[in-house]
Amino acid sequence: MQIFLASLSFSIFPSLGQQNLRRNRRTQVTLKNKSGLCMQQQHFYAPWLGFAHVNMGKMALLLLLGSLGVWAEPQYYKHSNSSTWEEARKHCQLCYKELVSLNSENIQLIVQNLTNDYWVGLREDLNATMLWSVWSNGDPVTFQNWYPGHPKILQQIPPTPTTPTTTATPMPRTSTGPEPLGHDHICRIELEDLCRNLTNITELYIYNGSEHRNEFETPVTEPQPTVTAEPEPVIKNPCTALLSFGMWMERNCSGLLPYICYEDRFFGSVNFSNVTLKSASFNWSPGPGNIDFYKLKLSGDINLTVNTSYLFTDISNLTQGTLYQIQVFPVKCGRDLNPQNISFYTKPDVIQTLSIKDVGTNSVCLSWVRPVGNHDFYSVEVVYSPNITCNSTTESCLVTGLSPGTFYQFNVYAEVKDQSIVGDPTNISSYTRPNKVVNLRVLYYNNTSIVLAWNKSEEVSLEFQVVVDVGWQGNHLLTQNTTSTNVIVDNLTPGTIYFFTVVPQVPDLTLNGENVTIPGFTIPSPISNLNLLSNESAITASWTLPVGNATQFNLTIQSDDTNQKWDATTNLTQYTFNVNKAAASYTVTVWTVVGNIKSESVNGSRYTLPVRPGCPSVLSKSNTSITIQWEVPPDLDNMTTQFLVTYQSSFWQFKSSSTIKGNKITVDNLQPGTYYNFSIQTVADNKTSDAVSITNITVPRRKNLTISIQCSSNKTLYCENANSTFAVFQQFQEKLKSLLEGNVYYLPLPP
Structure with missing residues (x-):
């Protein structure tokens, strides 16, 4: 905004008002503008503070001074139908704002292409x-641009004798500017722009002669003949006409002329509310003056025009999630004023069939079916x-940044591009x-x-959830749940993986x-029933399988005399240790083993024999005796070693x-003829x-035994x-x- 401060100083006028400047008087007008721009290029208005009318030959100057402001944006309308000034004004007031007001801003625009x-x-x-x-x-x-000599004053001006012609005599210049004159010779007006610097000052000199002079001259008066001028007729209460070449002239207001109306460009606002899936309500600013009606134009996927005399309306049957442009034109005298514009989206519809596609520890993938209508x-x-x-343009979205094992609720919305409105959510929950x-570890086991x-x-x-499976085949045993981070699993089988x-x-x-x-x-459980058998060079351990399972058995035999030890492993329930000393004491220890785990030990001691x-061999025998002899091993002393000889007959129970x-x-x-068993240790x-x-058998004493068999049948x-006789004899044999x-x-004999 440019702001100008205007000041007036009159050196010859006793008060403000109309002044007629006589001959030989010069008016100096100084225009100061800090920016160096012409004042007529600024938007301003000035409520009346002072007025000076200078009539010098055919030139008039009208200055209005005051505080400054900003114009609205005017629009101008030429009407070719000739009318009186009052009729023209009424039409402009009815269909526009007023007849045009001229100023330094609009004059050049308005006078272009004028033909009337x-x-x-x-x-x-x-x-x-x-x-x-x-x-x-x-x-x-x-601003004024009167045709020279206009406007005329209503009162009759008497004839004035013609003054002598003034001839200027050149005088030496004593300064770069005009020489100061007395108060009866000059009127100085200064307009100063306070918003810009004081570097550019333009001085305009308006003289009362027909010739513009750059040097001060001394007027010389020569006698001239006196001429009587006829007064021009003066129009009573005239109106102003803009001539086709841009100057002004007063005319009789009842005359018929085309006219120019103006109206400030209408700047209103339109608002929307109660937007739903398929409808919206609108209200707007009232237009200026007498508005015939309002024309609302809707464009988008459909085009619609609604005329109404109200400042509001509702529109339905729209498409969900769609961008629409609204223009509201105030219609005045059949003319569309500047439209009020707004764009809006209808509410998007809800998505369909929301489901969870995949779930991870830190993410959830959602999918759905697109909603009815449009969305972005x-x-x-x-x-x-x-x-x-998570934002997506497709019907799925991977939501990341979640915490493991946590419950979440997800709301999915259909959105429009500017996010001015959002559809109702569809929700789904998931962990x-x-x-x-x-x-995970084993703290204790038995x-x-x-x-x-x-x-x-x-x-x-x-x-x-703790799941227990048995063995390498993975046979399910049990399942139990706990909220703790440890659990005891009992009633298990010993020695089992x-x-x-x-x-x-x-x-x-x-x-x-x-x-x-x-x-x-x-x-694993320990073995049971450990049994040790020995001879002179070996000890054999045998046992009963433990309760539960056993993969193998670890054994150790240790000499009680020398502490010498031997280890062995077997998957059988018997094992024989070969030793190198007879009649010596040895301790045998047995463990049940499953994997790398041993049971409690079981041990026993045994002497080698x-x-x-x-x-x-039999050296001799008789009916009642038998002589037996045996070899003596080299390790034994034949003279001192004792032998236990046991003999028996099962027939005689002896x-x-x-x-x-x-x-x-x-x-x-x-007993003669009897078998005897001899055992030597x-x-x-x-x-x-x-x-x-x-x-061996003793020598028998032979006797005949006759047996008679009596048959009855x-x-x-x-x-x-x-x-029959033979069969009976066979059974007897x-x-x-x-x-x-x-x-x-x-010795059996035949029958």
Whole structure:
């Protein structure tokens, strides 16, 4: 905005008002503008402060001074229908604002291409305090361009004698500017722009002669003949016409001329409210003056025009999520004024079939079906997590930045480009998958129970599912749930491998976390019924399988005399240790082993046996005695070593033994023809060796035994049949054999 301060100084006028400048008087007008721009290029108006009318030959100057402001944006309308000034004004007031007011801003625009004279909004007397000072719209006159000699004064001016011609005589210049004159010779007017610097000052000199002089001259008066001038007729209360070449002239107001109306460009506003999926309400600013009606134009996917006399209207049957342009034209005298414009979106519709496509520990992938109507993109809101958002132009969105094992609610909206309105949300809830547990381990184990422990990866409260499978085949044993980070699994089988799987869970059991599995063994049970057998060079351990499972058995044998130790492993329930010392004490220890886990140990001690005798043989025999001899091993002393000789007959239920030194014995008082079993053992330190055996028969005393068999049968002549006799004899032979063979001597005879 440019602001100008105008000041007037009159050196010859006693008061403000119209002044006629006589000949030989010069008026100096100084215009000061800090920016160097012409004042006529500034937008301003000046309420009346002072007025000076200078009539010098054919030139008039009208100055209006005052405070400054900013114009609205005027629009000008030429009308070719000739009318009186009053008719023209009424039409302008009805269909526009007023007859045009002229100023330095619009004059050049208006006079372009004028072909006629036009009425403008200036009249001599419009109830103003001074003539020709106020336009018809009430604005002060700040600019004039009267035709020379106009406007005429209403009173009759008497004839004036012609003054002598003035001839200027050149005088020497004493300064760069005009020489100061007295108060009766000069009127000085200064207009100063206070908003710019004081560097540019333009001085305009207006003289009362027809010639512009740059030097001061001394007027010389020569006598001239006196001429009487006829007064021009003066129009009473005239109106102003703009001539086709741009100057002004007063005319009779009842004359017919085309006219120019003006109206400030209408700048209103239109607002919308109650926007729904398919409708909206609109209201707008009233137009200026007498508005016929308002024309609302809607454009978008459909084009619609609505005429109304109200300042509001509703529009329906729109498309969801669509951009529409609204223009509201005030219609005045059949003319569309400057439209009020606004754009708006209808509300997008809700999305359809929202579902969860995939769930991770830190993300959830959502998918849906596009809504009815239009939209520009989708936004996903995570309830109670304002920093987590997801925008997408497709019907899916991967929401990231979530916390594992946490419950979330997702609202999905259809959005428009400028986000001025949003559709109603469709929501869905989901947990994220929890992270897998860490540091799963076995804290303690025994024969029938195992204690597990682990750490959880997040601070949220979770439930853990513990799955127990048996053996390498993974046979399911049990499942139990806990909210703790440790669990005791009991009632297990000793010596068994188990696989323990821990699964973090959220209430939605379809969203379990990743499994973590470790093996674990129960301690195997110890063996039972350990039995040790020995001979002179070996000890054999045997036992009963433990309760539960056993993969193998670890054994150790240790000499009690020398502490020498031997280890062994077997998957059988018996093992033989070969040792190098007879009649020595050894301790055998046995463990049950599963994996790398041993049971409690079971042990026992046993002596190795003395060295057994050599092979026995019969030296002689009789009806009642048998002499036996055996070899003596090199490790034994033949003279000092004792031998235990045991002999027996199962037929006679007879058993006896003798301990002797030496390697021969004769056993008497035996039964003739009887088989006897002889067992010889070495005796040392009250221990006996394994036995060597021999069986032999005493010399029999032969006797004939006649047996008569009587046959009786209820069948006729059965006993007379030879076959029957033979069959009976065969049965008797079998019975006799089972009783005597191998025990006593007998010789069956044929029948």
